[in-house]
Amino acid sequence: MNELVLALAVNGLVWGLIVALIALGLSIIFGLLDVINVAHGDFFMLGTVGGLVVATSTGSFWIALAIVPLIGLILGAVIERLVIRPTLRQASLTIVTTFGLSMIIQEVVRATYGAQPRRMAAPIDGTIPLFGINYEIYRIAAAAFAALFLIAFFLFLNRTKLGTWIRAVRHDPETATSLGIPVTLVTAFTFALGTAMALLGGVIAAPITTVDFRSGVDILPVCFMAVIIGGLGNLQGTVAAAIMLAVLEGVVTSFVDPTTARIASLVIMSVALLVRPHGLFAGATR
């Protein structure tokens, strides 16, 4: 019994790391553009579909892992230019534009890829014994990938010039402009990066989930929970909350049904929003 709980906790951790990657994309977009991207879950879904399609057509999952996030980067840049930037003046209405975007993405995928949910073979076969059950090796690998990309993201943000620019624009766009930082470009790149992270999360998750045009609808609330509980725009908080929520949900699910666990998370999220709109992990500075 205890071992099963541990196994479920590990499973939660795997999901938590992947969700953290996706939620981080949502969080940087919110922090810099003030855009609540309702289509973010659909970008994840595009990642799973893209992963499956590219992997089957090229025969290699690893090519998909390399190419699909790059496609996401380009797609994000195009969407930012065509849809987001022209509507930024009415920040509240971006929820509506991205809702429209969500409809378009889902329907385009349904029209091209189809409505039939599919499963994808894991690129790494085999299982290892873990807390008394045989655990798929790929799941461990997926967690490792996600963790690696999370570290890479924070290194990028803190150690590169572009990363510094992003932090500067997030902090104070006016000062950033006066310092000669190309704010428009940085904004566009941030949206593209956030989108690419959702697609990346999708590719990594594709072998351990169902590839379905509706899957974005399921993951969106989970990402929002991580972003809200971690604090809107608080990146480290988002990662911590994503992992914590997934592990908790994994463990709690072994005692109660998943719906009750989901409702409990949503209630926690409401409380977090009402009591600490900047998140449970917010320090005095933000």
Next chain:
Amino acid sequence: MTASGTALSLSGLTKRFGGLVAVDDVTIDLESRKLNAIIGPNGAGKTTLFNLITGEIAADSGRVTFQGRDIVNRKPHEIVRSGISRTLQIKSVFGGLTVGDNVRAAVLAHERIMTPFRPVSSYRAVAARSNDLIEEVGLSDHRGALASSLSYGDVALLEMALALAAQPKLLLLDEPVCGMGPQETERTVAMITGISRHTDVILIEHDMEVVFDIADFIMVMAQGGILATGTAAEIASDAKVQEAYLGSPEDD
């Protein structure tokens, strides 16, 4: 009841933002029927003091006594209803509404009229009082104009009408002539002195010429505390005040 001669009494009023003490243990009685002015360098805590008085931010400690009652940390709308109105440093009106609707909204709020089904236009007394207020501030020609289409000086006048709609006993003015040209300044100063004959006024102002010209009593703030108080002549010759103004040229 406190002495009828007190417009507003602050005692030990304190507000901290993180490590910064924005308003530091301010204690003062401001007399009624005098035009009181608060001056001080930027960051001295003047606007924060106003925000504490009107309940827009919560005080950490201290009391604000108005008409014999402690009103500290009451809700802003309750404080307005108790008789304190204010204008803001960045002039604040209802941009998307007409001048008439702006003032009618304020008059209705003052009369506590929130009925859901009767048209606004059917309230004769409200319309009459709104028109009086619009006339009083000299905006009769702009009654139907959207507030967002007014000139800066006219917005300030409209804001004054909104503040007066609540029939305040005490009016707080935050930099009323800031950003105005000479003519607009003159018009506004005349209006303020006119109002101060029947309503207690406390104003924050950077324009020393205006302050020394019209204020009966001046309180100088620096770093959240009271640096000096007195008449214009006393303040002008105060060494500490000169140091505060001339000694800190960076003026953060």
Next chain:
Amino acid sequence: MTVSHARVLGLTVLVLALIAVPYALPALGANFWVNIIAEILIWSLLAASVNLLLGYLGLLSFGQSLYFGFGMYGVALSINAWDVGFWSALAIGMAAASVMALIAGVLAVRLTWHYFAIITVVFSLIFYFAAMSMKWLTGGDDGVSFTPPPVMNLGGYKLLLTDPTAQYYVILGIVAGCFALMALIVNSPLGLSFKAIRENDRRAALIGINVYRTRLIAFVLAGALAGVSGALFAFFGRYASASYMFYHVSGEAVVWAIVGGASSLLGPLFGAGALIIFRELVSNAWEHYLIAVGVITILVVMFAPRGIAGSWNDLLHKAFMRRSQGADPNKPAAVIEEPR
């Protein structure tokens, strides 16, 4: 002719056209469309509830499906459990939605801006998941069906919803009544305080408006409207289902309100009408018509943020140039103020 004359004329034409629907459309051989128009009328109330908050208070609710669902279940469950009459069931549906809106609103209206949008959608998700799992009560996805009682029972004569014409007029009457009440409210002192808060909530508090309480009143009113919409939809479909509590229903209502024109009273009717008619015309020929709906939504936000009704008003102003002094039709009527 002035703008207000043109408006009265337009409204008269609209009302006459809606009254003529059950006779005119079958005469044209389009019986099927009577029910579509009825459906539009019902959904326009849900869009109107979004509009009341967005257009008049500047609050974007993404959770109106919750109150719609309470309206639906209020009707279905009360009829099944207590065998109540039509009007009682309608009242129970509306009351259930209002009480739920009061409870949610007490918390939700403490927040504004994006935070308000998120908390409203979170509340609706909580009850969506709960309703989906409480199958013994709600029937979950499959829902609960019921037999609608007669609308009126006058000395042996029964007015039944099974007669499509009678059903249409009952729906039209109730929807028109709701819009008439809304028209009274937005022009009343309460409505003016809504608009004052939309324009500048800080100044609203500084003229003595209790901003929190006023927002709460509007939130409950919007909940009641959504509740009536849900109740009517339950009567129309003879069932209630938890699937209508999902946030996509709220999202659709937001799209209708924006396409129709937020801050214009009849905008939601035009928005719901245009997009539902579009769906009916296109969905048979093109399965993936939602792509077009998404594109239309984005284009409207981009190029006509005041929607159909706003553009129509601008057109009237341009056509007659007899506008009230100073009112600038090119200026968006402050669709949303940014509180940052």
